[in-house]
Amino acid sequence: MLAAIRPAGQDFPVLLHIVGATIVFGALLASATSLALARGEIRLLRLGYFSLLFVALPGMALMWGAGQWIYHKQGWNKLPSNVKDVDWLTIGFVVGDYGGLFFIAALIVGGIGILRLRNGKSDGGLLKLTMVMALVLAVAYVVAVWAMTGKPTGASAAPAPGPGANAPTTTAVSVAATEFKFALSKQSVPHGKVVFTLSNKGKIPHDFSIDGKTSTIVSPSKTTTLTLRLGAGKFLYLCTVPGHAQAGMKGTLIVK
Amino acid sequence: MSYTDWIFALHLLTAATLVGGFVMSWIVVVALRTANTPDATLSLNRVARVGTVVIVVGLLGTIALGIWTAILRPELRPWHGWAIAAIVLWGIAAAAVLRSFVEYAKPVAKARELIASGLAGPSDELTALNRTSTGLLLRGLASAAIVLIVIDMIYKPGA
Numbered sequence: 213m214l215a216a217i218r219p220a221g222q223d224f225p226v227l228l229h230i231v232g233a234t235i236v237f238g239a240l241l242a243s244a245t246s247l248a249l250a251r252g253e254i255r256l257l258r259l260g261y262f263s264l265l266f267v268a269l270p271g272m273a274l275m276w277g278a279g280q281w282i283y284h285k286q287g288w289n290k291l292p293s294n295v296k297d298v299d300w301l302t303i304g305f306v307v308g309d310y311g312g313l314f315f316i317a318a319l320i321v322g323g324i325g326i327l328r329l330r331n332g333k334s335d336g337g338l339l340k341l342t343m344v345m346a347l348v349l350a351v352a353y354v355v356a357v358w359a360m361t362g363k364p365t366g367a368s369a370a371p372a373p374g375p376g377a378n379a380p381t382t383t384a385v386s387v388a389a390t391e392f393k394f395a396l397s398k399q400s401v402p403h404g405k406v407v408f409t410l411s412n413k414g415k416i417p418h419d420f421s422i423d424g425k426t427s428t429i430v431s432p433s434k435t436t437t438l439t440l441r442l443g444a445g446k447f448l449y450l451c452t453v454p455g456h457a458q459a460g461m462k463g464t465l466i467v468k
Numbered sequence: 469m470s471y472t473d474w475i476f477a478l479h480l481l482t483a484a485t486l487v488g489g490f491v492m493s494w495i496v497v498v499a500l501r502t503a504n505t506p507d508a509t510l511s512l513n514r515v516a517r518v519g520t521v522v523i524v525v526g527l528l529g530t531i532a533l534g535i536w537t538a539i540l541r542p543e544l545r546p547w548h549g550w551a552i553a554a555i556v557l558w559g560i561a562a563a564a565v566l567r568s569f570v571e572y573a574k575p576v577a578k579a580r581e582l583i584a585s586g587l588a589g590p591s592d593e594l595t596a597l598n599r600t601s602t603g604l605l606l607r608g609l610a611s612a613a614i615v616l617i618v619i620d621m622i623y624k625p626g627a
Contacts, residue, residue, distance in 0.1 A: 238491020361480040
């Protein structure tokens with residue numbers, strides 16, 4: 213039951229990404245535990261640091277590289293920023309990128325601590341700091357795993373004031389989702405309040421995202437609604453489940 | 469997030485915990501191969517105990533929340549072939565890793581015995597126990613089963 217539903221051809225980079233992430237997570241736990249339980253023992257202090265250097269670092273490179281591969285393969289880099297700035301992806305990038313910098317800082321701090329120990333100077337303080345940094349990173353990884361798997365949108369189905377906030381019209385649009393396409397009852401609507409009713413007629417979960425707002429993910433045979441105000445213009449809509457938009461679940465709605 | 473989404477996310481969190489626990493245990497197993505004194509063995513055992521707890525929590529959480537997810541989500545069913553394969557592999561992994569805990573408990577018992585006898589120096593018998601091939605084989609079997617579960621989940625039909 214692991215891994216999100218996705219089109220074929222993206223399994224291998226997802227496998228590498230997951231393997232890399234779990235290697236990092238395990239190595240962070242091993243490092244933090246060894247440093248916390250060392251009680252000044254050189255063997256455990258070294259084990260804690262070298263777990264970071266020789267296990268977590270390669271794991272991080274694998275996770276980051278495979279993550280970038282998935283990002284480009286699923287076409288996220290080609291989407292407008294208001295669509296691709298979904299919360300779960302932002303959390304993933306914050307933990308991956310800023311967490312990576314924090315990890316390098318932990319490696320440097322720990323490395324200085326190990327060098328000082330090697331030179332006969334007691335510097336458990338730096339290694340304690342490394343332990344705290346490893347723990348912080350491990351917690352950040354838990355949050356990232358939750359975000360990447362639960363995919364919270366943070367978007368509300370409540371109306372959001374937009375360019376057409378004063379428009380009096382309310383339009384209902386039925387959206388039928390299948391693998392991997394959307395069928396909308398209207399290809400153009402008047403500006404104003406639009407109520408999208410998403411019906412999943414496929415066999416796997418889908419959602420519907422437009423103008424930065426995303427519906428909840430809908431299981432097969434279920435429906436949900438997404439209500440928002442749209443001003444005049446062309447709006448890209450898509451399914452944000454990884455890979456679905458690239459497989460064809462996207463289009464443009466014209467608002468007059 | 470719906471209730472189903474939360475259960476699914478928790479399932480994946482426990483799965484990450486399980487695989488992370490295995491990574492942690494391998495770090496200790498490799499470190500144990502150079503441990504030849506009772507002190508070194510017992511200090512590594514402190515880390516190993518945390519790894520054991522992480523693995524057990526991961527094993528229990530993964531299977532319970534995984535079956536629960538399969539019941540809650542209409543497109544998944546526990547009797548699908550890939551799900552049965554995962555459950556069988558989980559059983560193999562659980563049996564192998566629990567048996568390996570017994571193997572790695574032997575050097576700990578020996579280390580305590582040596583310390584009680586006032587023998588704190590290097591011991592060939594202790595070194596041999598720390599390098600247990602049975603334990604290594606069982607841990608390798610459990611890890612292989614876990615890797616196969618991950619592959620099964622990612623490549624499962626409909627994924």
